[in-house]
Amino acid sequence: MLFLGFFAILALASAAYVLARNRASAVVGGEVSRLHSRPNYHGFLAFLVAAIIGWALLFVVGGVWGILIERAMMADIMAALPEVSPIEAELILSDAHAIADSGIASKSGPLRDEIAAKLTSHSALHDYGTLLLAALGAALAGFWAYSNVSEGWRARNRSENIVRRILAFMTIIAILTTVGIVLSLIFETLNFFRNIDWQVHKYLFGTNWSPLSGVQAGKLDPDKVGAIPLFAGTLLITVIAMLVAVPIGLFAAIYLSDFAGPRVRAWAKPMLELLAGIPTVVYGFFAAITLAPFLRNTGESVGLSIASESALAAGIVMGIMIIPFISSLSDDVINAVPQSLRDGSYGLGATKAETIRQVVLPAALPGIVSAVLLGISRAVGETMIVVMAAGQGANLTANPLEAVTTVTVQIVMLITGDTEASTAAGPAFTLGFTLFCVTLLMNVAAQRIVRKYRELYD
Numbered sequence: 403m404l405f406l407g408f409f410a411i412l413a414l415a416s417a418a419y420v421l422a423r424n425r426a427s428a429v430v431g432g433e434v435s436r437l438h439s440r441p442n443y444h445g446f447l448a449f450l451v452a453a454i455i456g457w458a459l460l461f462v463v464g465g466v467w468g469i470l471i472e473r474a475m476m477a478d479i480m481a482a483l484p485e486v487s488p489i490e491a492e493l494i495l496s497d498a499h500a501i502a503d504s505g506i507a508s509k510s511g512p513l514r515d516e517i518a519a520k521l522t523s524h525s526a527l528h529d530y531g532t533l534l535l536a537a538l539g540a541a542l543a544g545f546w547a548y549s550n551v552s553e554g555w556r557a558r559n560r561s562e563n564i565v566r567r568i569l570a571f572m573t574i575i576a577i578l579t580t581v582g583i584v585l586s587l588i589f590e591t592l593n594f595f596r597n598i599d600w601q602v603h604k605y606l607f608g609t610n611w612s613p614l615s616g617v618q619a620g621k622l623d624p625d626k627v628g629a630i631p632l633f634a635g636t637l638l639i640t641v642i643a644m645l646v647a648v649p650i651g652l653f654a655a656i657y658l659s660d661f662a663g664p665r666v667r668a669w670a671k672p673m674l675e676l677l678a679g680i681p682t683v684v685y686g687f688f689a690a691i692t693l694a695p696f697l698r699n700t701g702e703s704v705g706l707s708i709a710s711e712s713a714l715a716a717g718i719v720m721g722i723m724i725i726p727f728i729s730s731l732s733d734d735v736i737n738a739v740p741q742s743l744r745d746g747s748y749g750l751g752a753t754k755a756e757t758i759r760q761v762v763l764p765a766a767l768p769g770i771v772s773a774v775l776l777g778i779s780r781a782v783g784e785t786m787i788v789v790m791a792a793g794q795g796a797n798l799t800a801n802p803l804e805a806v807t808t809v810t811v812q813i814v815m816l817i818t819g820d821t822e823a824s825t826a827a828g829p830a831f832t833l834g835f836t837l838f839c840v841t842l843l844m845n846v847a848a849q850r851i852v853r854k855y856r857e858l859y860d
Contacts, residue, residue, distance in 0.1 A: 407536055410536075411453060414456060415453035416449065418445075418451075418548060421448070422544075425444070425548060426440075426551050429551060436553055439556060447564070450564050451543040452540045454543075457536070458539075459535055467528050471525075475498070475521060476492075494513065498518040499521060501514060502525070590831030594829060595832075598623075608628020610628045611627065611631050612626040612796070627829065632812055634806070638802060639720060639781070639792065642721065645721065647724035647727075651725045651729035655729045655730075655733040656758060660736070677725060682723065689715050694711070708803045711792055712803050713802045716787055720781055721781075728774060771848055783810065785813075789810070795807060812829075817830050
């Protein structure tokens with residue numbers, strides 16, 4: 403019904419657009435130069451007010467009415483069974499919803515059937531009533547805009563103000579979403595530190611990570627929440643990935659921008675960017691099934707012991723995944739360097755290699771650093787590859803041939819499972835907040851370095 407309501411409001415708004423536009427032309431006898439705003443603006447204003455009012459009523463009235471129905475049904479259940487707990491009442495209501503929707507539920511009974519019948523009748527009234535109110539609101543709003551059409555009606559100013567407010571509202575939503583995410587991380591992190599009696603140093607500098615072992619009464623053991631092995635494993639895999647991605651991606655970008663001919667570039671660049679379209683789960687499967695056994699068997703043939711979940715395998719595959727990001731962005735940045743700089747270098751007798759090394763790359767450095775930072779952020783936050791190819795046990799080591807775990811692996815392990823969510827959320831959100839802070843500091847430091855170098859170059 404919501405889908406139908408959306409398009410019904412869209413149809414009414416479109417009709418308001420046509421009527422208002424035609425009326426604007428009619429009130430001046432076709433001499434549109436006498437109008438303050440062109441007929442399209444009159445129609446656009448009618449469309450905006452009708453669509454906004456209609457969709458707002460559709461979502462607000464539908465949502466509030468639905469909440470009231472849920473509360474009324476809960477009140478009926480509590481009145482019929484005063485001894486049940488709120489959780490049990492919610493389970494009964496859930497069964498009633500299942501019966502009303504499909505006729506099948508985990509449990510059935512007279513009360514559930516009665517509530518299901520009420521839900522069916524209330525749902526029909528809710529759907530059609532909401533649609534009627536929304537359509538009526540859209541029609542009245544469109545009629546208001548239609549009736550106000552006149553020679554001096556400032557439709558362009560009003561429509562532009564509405565669009566400006568819509569854009570500001572969307573910006574506020576984006577900002578509030580970011581603030582909400584950060585605040586949720588902060589609050590859960592504070593709860594986590596409260597559960598370990600504010601022993602923050604044991605989390606930041608501890609080397610033993612097993613937060614859910616021995617949990618008693620919702621309290622965490624401060625001696626088992628040391629996150630150093632997790633961040634060391636994340637850093638190790640990220641370094642390996644960047645050692646693979648940065649040279650290959652940057653050299654490929656240099657070749658495609660300054661050395662490759664048009665025919666080679668026409669097929670090489672799309673083929674390289676195809677790597678970005680491969681799902682990360684495929685990369686993880688490739689790392690776990692193909693590359694990891696290959697590295698292990700190769701190591702055994704030369705006398706090296708390489709773990710099946712080694713940091714080397716995960717890092718190499720992650721580096722392959724990041725290559726197109728660095729290559730594509732670096733290629734765009736290098737191509738954006740003015741040709742006049744190259745011509746001036748050639749005029750002074752420099753070779754193409756000297757020009758690239760001493761002119762093009764310094765000029766493109768801020769963009770290349772941004773591409774590398776994007777690759778690092780992608781590597782630090784990657785989940786599927788490390789979940790499938792890296793280890794799950796916290797291991798503090800700098801040896802890339804051993805199994806290590808990462809922050810994202812541990813977040814997945816904490817959130818997915820049969821552990822109580824309130825207990826597991828604390829460590830998971832704290833790891834996420836720490837990762838967020840580390841990435842933010844890296845970005846700030848990199849921006850300062852880029853700004854300083856750009857001032858020297860300019």
